[in-house]
């Protein structure tokens with residue numbers, strides 16, 4: 001495809017779009033770190049790029065920041081093509097994976113740096129630095145050296161430095177990955193609060209699915225340099241586009257089988273000796289009779305059928321044997337082997353372990369679920 | 378128990394022996410400089426400061442010392458920009474002749490100083506600059522620049538490359554990025570390297586000997602000339618002044634960047 005065929009067209013079309021990525025690829029030697037990525041991000045939205053380590057998230061983010069030019073495609077910011085615009089002339093704030101605060105400057109000097117580079121006068125700089133120190137709840141810490149601040153405080157300095165010049169766009173490259181769980185969850189909500197307060201368009205990169213679901217308006221799932229799905233968090237969770245997305249978000253079980261029939265959106269298939277049904281997954285399902293398929297179902301959508309429940313509540317009921325019992329505090333995860341489904345191993349949650357007895361390994365139980373919760377790929 | 382005790386006795390014996398051997402010449406010189414007698418002896422005969430009085434009165438020595446400072450200043454002034462930029466380039470970019478450059482950096486240890494000195498002598502002689510003082514500074518810089526490059530490289534290789542990208546992201550054009558971010562980050566190496574260059578040039582004997590004429594000598598050459606006539610305690614006093622100058626530089630280094638950086642620089 002030629003550049004001219006993508007040039008301008010998306011940008012001029014819609015003034016509400018902040019970032020538009022068009023067929024962007026990045027190639028190192030003969031390795032494609034990012035392949036043919038396209039998406040639009042409306043102004044004021046919080047987008048998370050979610051993917052495993054090495055999937056090309058940082059590469060894509062750095063192209064948007066202007067650290068290097070894409071090998072193919074074009075990036076538009078506020079409608080302008082920016083491939084030829086160097087990083088220091090793009091009004092983009094970025095929080096780096098390892099923060100990259102200037103070690104020889106104080107917190108306040110770090111935050112003042114973008115304003116100094118923009119030649120604001122001393123008065124404005126001082127006021128603005130105060131405001132942003134307050135915004136990130138670091139009032140009074142401006143004079144501290146960077147290494148005299150805790151991990152969480154350094155995060156806050158980094159975000160203040162990225163926002164102080166009121167950029168069009170904020171980029172976050174897994175800045176929370178190094179923090180312990182409690183602080184990370186606190187900072188995730190903090191980022192979300194600040195983003196809402198300022199209304200700045202944000203692209204966040206993470207490999208933490210929880211973070212992606214909690215903080216974002218939109219999620220892009222990436223794997224091997226390719227965008228797998230772009231959707232609202234709840235849709236990415238409920239309607240995964242393919243087996244990778246289904247597996248990457250949530251705790252997902254796969255049952256493998258052979259398609260025996262396709263009827264509209266419903267797929268019938270056989271696994272082991274058992275006939276099952278599910279809905280065709282993804283927007284362009286490619287299933288035909290006789291093809292291999294994998295059916296995905298979330299751990300929380302499989303129930304252990306206990307005495308009080310009637311098996312009729314479920315369209316599918318199978319026999320299983322507890323293989324392992326894992327106590328995780330607020331829930332128990334059972335690993336259950338199902339001989340009827342070609343010895344498939346399924347994970348199932350029990351969210352109220354205190355209320356009744358746990359099943360021990362070797363116990364025989366019944367499992368039930370409904371076909372609408374099974375996505376066949 | 379006894380094993381570890383005898384081990385620590387052996388270690389301490391070595392430590393003390395090394396300190397004595399290393400410091401013996403300094404102690405002899407120090408002692409001799411305070412002698413009240415007229416020849417260098419150890420232990421000194423009586424105590425006095427008269428030889429310090431003598432050297433501060435001796436115009437020849439004083440001027441030679443000023444010349445040495447001048448040479449060291451020129452050497453340092455050249456080495457700072459050249460060595461700093463070279464070291465940053467070497468660490469940041471994949472340079473084509475990296476291997477050859479590594480070998481070049483070993484030159485101070487492999488090529489005899491005398492051959493480098495003769496090379497310089499011929500070169501400056503051809504240019505009609507023989508006998509002048511400033512070429513000694515240039516020559517010292519050329520010969521010792523690898524030390525400067527090493528010192529800065531030690532800092533530059535610890536530099537997080539994201540810092541420069543962060544500066545660009547903050548709106549800093551390349552020059553500002555260099556001035557506000559890269560340079561401060563390698564500053565410990567620059568300070569270490571320039572003090573080292575200063576001291577090496579201050580002490581430089583052979584190159585000065587070959588390049589300057591008799592009316593224009595630096596302090597080490599002046600001392601050498603004096604030794605050849607008679608060895609009097611004033612030379613011990615000069616040596617002490619020299620040692621103290623070096624001590625001041627080391628103290629400065631420790632205050633500014635910390636000696637651990639200096640010892641770690643490769």
Ligand SMILES: Nc1ncnc2c1ncn2[C@@H]1O[C@H](COP(=O)(O)OP(=O)(O)O)[C@@H](O)[C@H]1O
Pocket residue numbers: 028032033051052053054055056057058059060
């Ligand atoms: N400068 C580079 N040269 C060669 N390969 C690179 C370079 N930068 C990234 N890569 C490769 O591209 C892939 C994606 O990297 P990255 O974007 O950092 O992934 P992520 O941020 O999702 O973990 C990795 O396999 C990485 O090794």
Ligand SMILES: [Mg+2]
Pocket residue numbers: 057058097174
């Ligand atoms: Mg990354």
